[in-house]
Amino acid sequence: MAVQHNPLWTRWFHAFDALVLLVMAGSGLQIYNANPVFGGRGGATFPPLLTLGGWLEGGRFWHFGFMALFALNLGIWIGLLLQRRRRHLAKIADLVSWRGSQNLAKRRYSAHRLIYTLMLIVLGFSLITGLAMYKPVQLWWLSGLFGSWQILRIFHFATVPAMVALVVSHGVLSWRIGGLSLMRKMAA
């Protein structure tokens, strides 16, 4: 049976998003392992399965190598969503219908919009906290907003579990709405 795919560029952009986020998260966890944010030296580290780079500088190569792509990706994403904000960005009404609407479709679309919007906020936050640690001398005013280096590190790291939670919710919701057919439209 022929599948009616989403436009090619949508599918490519979606795959590109996933790849960039995967690289940034994996290399970020590799860097984390050099001195765990929680526990410092002797703190628990992530297993190699979840890390990218193999060693600290390898992780930095990937992380800084992809940071420009990450920023570009996020910029395009925000641009696209702003352009179609009425369909894709969450509004207060979405919170209301997500919590209480009897209309299943409406509730799901609201949940989708909430997830997209939260993803952008989390990724924007990850870019800001990342820049604050990458160039703390020139961007001292940005780094200074976070109070201490440890708080900055915690915030930057926290965007990883936050994004994992959002990506999982996004996947579960998509499966519920469109099942295998939607997966094929987007990914195949």
Added chain:
Amino acid sequence: MGPMDADQMDADQTSGPGLNRRQLLKAGLGVGGSLLLGGCWADGYGEDVANATRPLNERIEAWMQSKGPGPEFPRSQVRPEELLINSFNGVPALDPARYRLQVGGMVGRPLSLDLAALAALPQREMIIRHICVEGWAAIVAWGGVRLADVLKLAQASNLGGYVYFDSADGYYESWDIASAMHPQTLLATHMNGEPLPAQNGAPLRLATPIKLGYKLSKWVTAIRVEPTLMASRKGYWEDQGYEWFAGL
């Protein structure tokens, strides 16, 4: 979880549109399995990624580097316990009475400075954030002489673009001259108002807000101004693959 989802998509893409559920499941399992090896497989490409993105990153860094001095902090924010100790080869024993700092290479006037001569130069204290490549940081008060003052005293040549540092423990480093001449780059003899402790690099170490910790040699005994950067000898960690410029 997140990584799995994403890789799954790549696999689906390569498998083409004519998938049935069983094929999809197979592809998923295949990717799940190959991710175990795939992570390690991709690890080896870090250097290629670095080489591909270095020109852009260095352009951004150079553009940012030229802007003003690094931030300084109030003394109340100094946290001595946050400054961790890193050394590749223990703590060398240096006799302060016999200590000399040699300054040579492309200089008009080679120097051999003892600690009294260094103390006679203008002193400066700065409270800055010391940032390690590992991710941790500590706010430290460093006191000592400006490296720029010592290089000027030695009449360092304008043709010397690089400064090499040798340490008593065998550690070695090389810097670009602009970073060495930065007004906040010190040859520190004091830390947090006290004479520098042995494990922190006594009697003399580098301190600056504009470089990562591994650029900040401890137990410095010799400074050489050089016209070129020796590709095979850029620094102890750099020669093992770490970034040379390491600017903040």
